[in-house]
Amino acid sequence: MARKEFIRLIEDNMTMMDRLMDRTKSQLMRNVEFTRSQISVLVRLYLGGRALLKDIAYREFTTTPNLCATFKILESRGLVLREVDAQDRRNTWYSVTAKGADVAKSMIEGFETIIGEVFAKLSREDEEKLTAAMSTINSVLTNMEVA
Numbered sequence: 001m002a003r004k005e006f007i008r009l010i011e012d013n014m015t016m017m018d019r020l021m022d023r024t025k026s027q028l029m030r031n032v033e034f035t036r037s038q039i040s041v042l043v044r045l046y047l048g049g050r051a052l053l054k055d056i057a058y059r060e061f062t063t064t065p066n067l068c069a070t071f072k073i074l075e076s077r078g079l080v081l082r083e084v085d086a087q088d089r090r091n092t093w094y095s096v097t098a099k100g101a102d103v104a105k106s107m108i109e110g111f112e113t114i115i116g117e118v119f120a121k122l123s124r125e126d127e128e129k130l131t132a133a134m135s136t137i138n139s140v141l142t143n144m145e146v147a
Contacts (some may be wrong), residue, residue, distance in 0.1 A: 044106035050095040
């Protein structure tokens with residue numbers, strides 16, 4: 001019974017987080033010349049560091065051909081660097097350039113501003129509860145990942 005409740009809560013949380021992300025991204029993307037998926041890939045690559053194309057595709061829930069189109073645009077704008085793995089030429093590594101890091105940082109700062117506006121509408125008590133709950137979730141999920 002607890003497992004079913006856990007799954008339902010995860011599904012509810014995913015839905016609520018998607019709504020929050022949609023709201024923040026729509027505000028954030030108003031004056032941006034990139035698509036949401038391009039920004040998502042760029043920011044995640046910035047935060048996660050150099051990664052293989054196949055790993056990024058897995059993380060983004062997309063296929064490598066779809067992701068290649070995104071990376072061609074980001075690469076043509078000087079935001080990412082593409083390197084073929086010298087040890088295994090089937091693998092391609094991607095990393096963020098200095099220009100890409102600046103764009104990613106700007107998007108993160110904008111996101112933080114919007115989240116700050118959302119939190120400003122919460123009571124102090126609700127903000128503390130939400131922060132504690134998310135901290136607990138992150139800690140448990142991190143332990144599950146390690147196990």
